[in-house]
Amino acid sequence: MSMEAKTQPMAQSSGLSLKELLRAARLPIAIVVVLILFGLVEPRVLSLGNFRNIALQASYLAIFAMAQTMVLLTRGFDLSLGYTVSLVSVAASMAMVAMGGGDASILYGVGAAVLIAGAIGLANGVLIAGIGINPLVTTLGMANMVLAFASTISGGFPVTGLPKGLTAEFAQGSPLSIPMPIWIAALAFLLLFLTLKATRFGRSLYIIGANPRAAVAAGIRTVPVLVLAYVLCALLAALGALLLTARTGSGEPNLGGNLTLEAIAAAVVGGVRLSGGEGGVGAAVLGALFVTVLSNGMNLVQIDGYLQQICLGVIIIVSLIVNRDEARR
C-alpha cells in the first residue's frame, strides 16, 4: 500500500508507463511471487508465524547489507565484513564474561565491539583512501588478518556465560510484540536513510561513487568521507554481530563465515550498483528480504543446503543481468 502511494505520484509526473512501473517494483513483486510459489508446495510458508520469522531473519541480513552498501556506494567493497562479525562476537563476549557476566557488563561488550570494529574500519579506510590501495585487495587482506584473531583469541572455542539480559532483551525481547532485532534494524535503516538523503556526508558518498574525480573537483574531501564510510560499515557489522551473539547466546568464532557473500549478494540483488553511486539502504533491505524469503522457502520445502548454495549463485547472476538492463535505459 505504502509502496503504491510512493510510486504513483512519480509515475504521473514523469509519465512512466505501466511496464516501467512494474519494472521499478520488480523486487517486491518477485518477493510476493516467490512466497506464493513456495506456499503452493508448502502451505506453512504463508503462515503468519513464518512471516514473522522471515522478518526476523531478514533484519540481521539487512543490517549487514546496509553496512556493505555504505562502501559499495563509493565503488568500494568490504570483504572483511564477515570475519569482523566473528571477531566482534568473540571479543565482545570475552569482554562481557571478563566483567562478571552480569547485565551491566553488556555495556563493556558494546564498548569492545565499537573499539574493535572502529579500528578495523579505520584501518581499511586509511589504507584505501589514504594510501590508495585497491579496496578489494585491502579488505581481502584485512579479512585474513581479522580471521586469524577471531579464530585464536578464544582458543577457537565458543565463549559462553554471557549475561542473561543480552539474549532476553536483544533476541527474545519484543516490545509492542515486534521482535527487538526488527526494531533495531528499522532504526538503523531510518538513520542511514536520512544520513544518505539529507547530510553532506551522504551526498558525498554518492558523488564519490558516481565520479571520484568530479568529487574532488567539487571540493569534497574524499579521504575523510571514505574513511568514515568504512568505519560506519564496520560499526554496522558490529551491531549485527552483537544481535547475532544475543541470538546464539554465545560468542562464536565461526559466526560470520558466509556473511560477506550474503551481504554483498543481498545489496546487489536489491540494486546497489558495484560501479558506485547508485542504490541505497532501501535497496539493501529489499535485497535482504528477497534472499531471506528464498532461503526460508528452500528450507521449508527441504531443499539440500548445497543446492541452496547453487541457487544463491544463480540468483546473483540473474539479478546482475536484470539490473544491468535498467542501466542501459
Place this chain on the structure above:
Amino acid sequence: MSSETATMTVANAPSHRASRLDRFLMQGGIVITFLVVAVVATALIEPRFLNRLNLLNVMRNFALLLIPSLAQMLVMTAGGFDLSVGAVVAATSVVTAAVMLVGSGYFPGMELVVILASLVIALGAGALVGLVNAGLVATFSLSPFMVTLAMMSVLMGIALYFTQGIPIYGVADSFIANVGRGQFLSLPIVLWVGLAVLAACIVMQRFTALGRHIYAVGSDQRSARLSGVSTGRTLMVAYMLAGLLAALTGFLMTSRLGSGQSTIGGTLALETIAAAVIGGVSLRGGVGRAELVALAALFLSVIANAMNLVQVDSKYQTLVLGAVLIIALAIERLLLRKRQS
C-alpha cells in the same frame, strides 16, 4: 636535505632518479627483495629449510600455487578477476577422482587410458567454467568480481552436493606414484609441469598475438576494439585458459592427495590474487608478467614453509598472508606516489 640541493642544481637529477625507481618497480624489485629476504631469513632461522626433502616439498607446493596463480594472472591482465579459481580446483579434483573410479570399473587394467581420460574430462570441465565466466562478463558486461563470486558459490555447491563433503577414493595407484610423488631428473613431476606452464605463459605473453591482445583488452577495452582486437574472443580465451589451468591444478592436487576432495581450494582465490598482485599484476588490467608472478608464488610458498617449520599455528598463517599482501601493495603505492611528486 642533500637530495633537495641536488635536484635544485642538476635539473636532470629528479627524472634520472625517478627512472631508476621506475626500473626497480617494473622489473619486480619488490618481489625479488621479498623473495631474497624470505629465503635468507628462513635459512638462518631454521637450517632444516635447506634440507633436500624440505626443498622438494617447497617445490611441490610452489608448483601447485604457481599454476593457479598464472591462471589468475591471465584473467587479471585481461582486466578481469577470478574468484572461482579455488572452486574450480575443488570441482575438478572431484571430477578427476570420479572419472577414475568409474573408468577403472569399465576398463580394468588400463590405468593410463583412465588417467588420461580423467585429465581430458577435468580440463574440459575447467574450460567450460571459464567459458561461462567469460560469456557472462563479456556478453552482459557484468562485473567479473560478482560473476566469479557467484560461480564460486555454484561450483562449491555442485562439488559438495555430489560428494556431501566426503573424499572420493579409488584413485589409480600409478597415478599417485607417477604424478603426485613422481620425480624426473630428481625434481618433482609437479614442478616440471608448473615450469612448463610458466614457460608457455612467458612465450604467449611476449611473442604471440594472443598475449598482446590480452594486454590490450586489459588496459583499455575500447581502444583495443577500435584497433581491431576482438575483445569478446580475447576475454573468452583468457578465462578459458584460466579454467584449464585451474583444472590442471585440481588434477595434480588429486594425485598428491590420493583422493578427490570437494573441500580443497578454500584459500586459493586469496593466495592466487596475492601472488599475482605481489608479482606486480595490476588490478586495473593490462599489466603483469608471468615470471614475476612465479617469483611471488615462490615467495609465498617459502614463507608458508617457514611458518610450518617454526610451527606457527596455521591460523596465524592467514594473518601473515593478509599482512604481506597489504604491506606489499602499500610499499608499491608509496613508491609510486614518491615518483609522481
